[in-house]
Amino acid sequence: xxxxxxxxxxxxxxxxxxxxxxxxxxxxxxxxxxxxxxxxxxxxxxxxxxxxxxxxxxxxxxxxxxxxxxxxxxxxxxxxxxxxxxxxxxxxxxxxxxxxxxxxxxxxxxxxxxxxxxxxxxxxxxxxxxxxxxxxxxxxxxxxxxxxxxxxxxxxxxxxxxxxxxxxxxxxxxxxxxxxxxxxxxxxxxxxxxxxxxxxxxxxxxxxxxxx
Numbered sequence: 375x376x377x378x379x380x381x382x383x384x385x386x387x388x389x390x391x392x393x394x395x396x397x398x399x400x401x402x403x404x405x406x407x408x409x410x411x412x413x414x415x416x417x418x419x420x421x422x423x424x425x426x427x428x429x430x431x432x433x434x435x436x437x438x439x440x441x442x443x444x445x446x447x448x449x450x451x452x453x454x455x456x457x458x459x460x461x462x463x464x465x466x467x468x469x470x471x472x473x474x475x476x477x478x479x480x481x482x483x484x485x486x487x488x489x490x491x492x493x494x495x496x497x498x499x500x501x502x503x504x505x506x507x508x509x510x511x512x513x514x515x516x517x518x519x520x521x522x523x524x525x526x527x528x529x530x531x532x533x534x535x536x537x538x539x540x541x542x543x544x545x546x547x548x549x550x551x552x553x554x555x556x557x558x559x560x561x562x563x564x565x566x567x568x569x570x571x572x573x574x575x576x577x578x579x580x581x582x583x584x585x586x
Contacts, residue, residue: 377443382450388441395423395436398449405449406458406482408465409520410437411569414529420520422458422482426451433457459486463493465518468543469572470498478571479518497543507555509562509578512547516574519545523566523575535560547574 375390381401388397393416398405409420418438425436428446433454448454462483466472472489473480483489499515524536524547535558539548550558567575 377441377445379441379443379445379447381447390441392441393437394425394427394434394439394441394445394447397441398425398436398447403449405436406462406485407437408462408479408482408518408571409522411522411526413569414522414525417521417525421461424451424454424457425449426454455486459488462486462488467492467494467496468498468518470501470515473516474573477573482571499543504549504554505578506557507549507560507562507578510555510560510564510567511576511578512549512555513574513576514546516572517546518572518574519547520571522569522571523547526565526569527560530565531561531563533559533561533563536566 376387377390377392379386379388379397381398381403384401386397386401388400395405395407395410405423405425407420407423409417410423416437418435421435423436424433426433426448428448433451465479466483466488473483502514504512504514519538521538524538527533527536535549535555537548537551539546549555549560564577567577570576
């Protein structure tokens with residue numbers, strides 16, 4: 375069944391089951407995301423892909439909201455952009471240093487105009503590097519708990535080597551029951567590093583280049 379919708383003043387037709395994010399991108403637009411990876415099932419955890427819908431009581435997450443016939447979508451809705459920017463600023467406030475250029479997080483922050491001096495300075499994650507894997511490095515202080523690495527390991531590779539741990543500020547990921555990648559069921563496919571938006575998981579060779 376074909377649905378007729380409107381995105382930022384432009385009419386479009388989409389198939390039933392299409393999400394708002396998919397529709398926006400199919401029309402050539404974009405909405406910033408952090409927990410979204412097109413190869414994975416939508417998660418809707420980061421609250422960065424917020425958009426406005428005509429008649430809705432408030433912003434909605436574009437990645438998990440299905441299109442409905444007659445839906446009117448505003449990707450530049452001021453409230454949605456304010457929520458997304460505040461969310462990203464809070465994420466950045468917990469990092470010991472700004473995100474590295476070229477990372478997805480850095481691009482999202484730039485698109486939302488977030489950077490420079492943050493409004494909520496406070497505790498930041500201590501640097502903690504797990505280098506026990508022969509190919510992959512885990513810099514836990516850069517983890518923003520988006521869940522993409524865990525879902526990539528589970529949904530794409532089926533290795534189930536990574537686990538989400540902790541809650542709130544203490545949330546992070548662990549490999550091999552926190553015994554490191556080497557002791558886990560990791561098959562060295564690199565899916566976790568490929569999807570990570572912060573380079574918290576990266577190839578050891580790339581980390582060596584960054585640190586030198």
